[in-house]
Amino acid sequence: MKKNFKIVSILMVFVLLALMSMACAKNDDAGSEGAAGGKNVSLDFVWFSDGNEGAVMKGIIKDYEAQNPNVKVNLIEIAYKDLATKLRTMITGGQPPALARISTTEIGAFSGRALDLSTYVGGADQFTAQFMDSIKPYYVVNDKVIAAPMDVTANGLIYNKTLFDKAGVKVPSSPDDVWTWEEFQAALKQVMDQGGAKYGLVWDFTPHRWSTLLYQYGGSMISSDGTKATINNEAGVQAVEYFKKLHTDGSMPTSVWFGGENPNNLFRSGTVAAHLAGNWMVSNYKDITNFEWGVTYMPKATQRSSVPGGKFVMAFNGSKVEKEAADFVQYLSTKEVNSKYNQESLFMSPRKDSANLDYAFGKEMFQIFSDELNNTSAAAAEDWSKQTIVPKFSNDLKNNLVEVIAGKTTAKEAMDKTAQAIDKAIADDKK
């Protein structure tokens, strides 16, 4: 009896181990199937969605597969927060995906593993000439085209129309009469006093969104040749001081930059006059019904500026289906497909010839964001495209800004400290 029990136990353990190894082996097969080459190829495409763009992409893939019966695109949908880890695991494990949707935050880290698209898409110049020049530093690295732009983003100003109307405050109607920051602050005060807004302005708690003010003051984070920090120059310090003033004057609640309160929720509550965010919030706020809202031009300091960004498609070296991946990227980059993708996802197209898309919602809002992008300091994309350096100091920048607002340090001291962190990151990157 005891012996039988032992035999059964041993058998069970072996069955369990066999099942485990089969489970692992099945994954391997799925991976190698795509890499097998031959006539039929399968392209693994790592994807994340913020809104409905995943569904739009599935439609595009279906069309592509119908036109190219030998190609199957396998969309691997993951959460955005898992993107970097998932790609690292796949690449270091020797099985990079054919393609991945990637944001400006990751593009630098993976640029060394990206396929240079220029040889597949008829030359770098011809390819890049199709897209807005301001985002070029993101996807052209060392003269290599490491990714293709899919959509472009711009920081901008969303306002509560109901509260502004109640206070009798008119927003700028054309790019020629944009507010100065002082004028805007006065307008916010009026909306708070007469419109009943509890807070004037909420501003996303990210260094990226804060930097909008830096560029409007004519500043930059890093010198254009990329050798040293410039954030602690006069323009940088002025931008920080004004940002502090917005808090101390009561135009902005401290809960966002101190307490991590979600500005989207505050704006949605209908008690906030304006939200400095980005064009992606248009689709997020689409369902607001308790008040009217709109997009207006951002105020200017010494100049107007937004911060360009976007999402890209990157193909990877070593996927063994490089040619087919590059062909698909080229298909995605065509005017027809790119316009369809952006129009249906409520995004902005990076193509120069698709600036005015026929959106089902907020067409005039996108025109304002587009205008913001056209009036953007060149330093913005130069700074934020240095993604092997920026992540190493962006958290320091954020925390140093909080210290200034809290009155623990002066704007100059905080920016000097940030400049040290930037210089260290530049030095580390050169090693």
Add this chain to the structure above:
Amino acid sequence: MATGTATMKPGKRKKKFQLTPYLFVLPNFLIFSIFIIVPTIMGFIYSFNEYDGLNPMEFIGIENYMNVFTNEMFWSALGKTALYAAIVVPLIYCLSLAVAMLLIQEIRLKGFFRAIFYWPTMISFIIVGLTWKWIFGDLGILNYILSLFGADTIPFLSSPFYANLSVIIATVWSRLGFFMVIFMAGLQAIPGDYYEAAHLDGASKLRSFWSITLPLLKPTSFLVIMISLIDAFKSYPLMFALTGGGPGRETTFIVQYIYEVGFMRQELGVASAMSVVLFVIISLFTILQFRLAKGGAV
């Protein structure tokens, strides 16, 4: 095999090699090795290399450790963690002991009260953090209630003092039940005769507590203090959800800082060196517990 067993001396029978138990342990052992031991060893290796998780590692000796020991932010985060532990551990100890002593009495709805204290331990730290964020947020429930009474709102999450207080309250709330159960087991193991004898000798309740309950709870106390201390040093998800480490860096404790260095700055080598330092600190606590509790005889 059966013959072998028959010829063995009775005293040696226990030492006979039995394969089956090992096989039963094998799946768990494999999972533990693959997902805990191997990554620990890998982390140790990373700590001597420059590594961003993507490009090839480069051996740099003890440079990462030098970097850690001269890193002001690391020590500041560690100091904050130690202060947090110094407040949270005694609070958890006293409150869970007090609640356990109350709830081993024969009172009405005892089971219900025990459940109320225990339920929070079953909720993940992220949910605990989010729940308290709804309560403590500047536009949260607590401030709404304060405003109903015409009182000024309190910046629970945007003032350094209140943010730390909020984190402490949420931690104690979520861990109290777990340690209450441990204390209850300890308290119930104390024979009732001792209290009876003390009562007959005219000892007060306080005297009985100091002279009977506390000394006999010593092994349980060590266990509770050590587990809650290690918990405190490893805490991260709750703060991540409740304060995000803010305002500024006020509630950024050591694990969050290591996470930031490793995954936001992509400096896995330095982050691994920091983890090794934390591992040594936690190991010291564990060794101390074993020493004090005489080999873990709890």
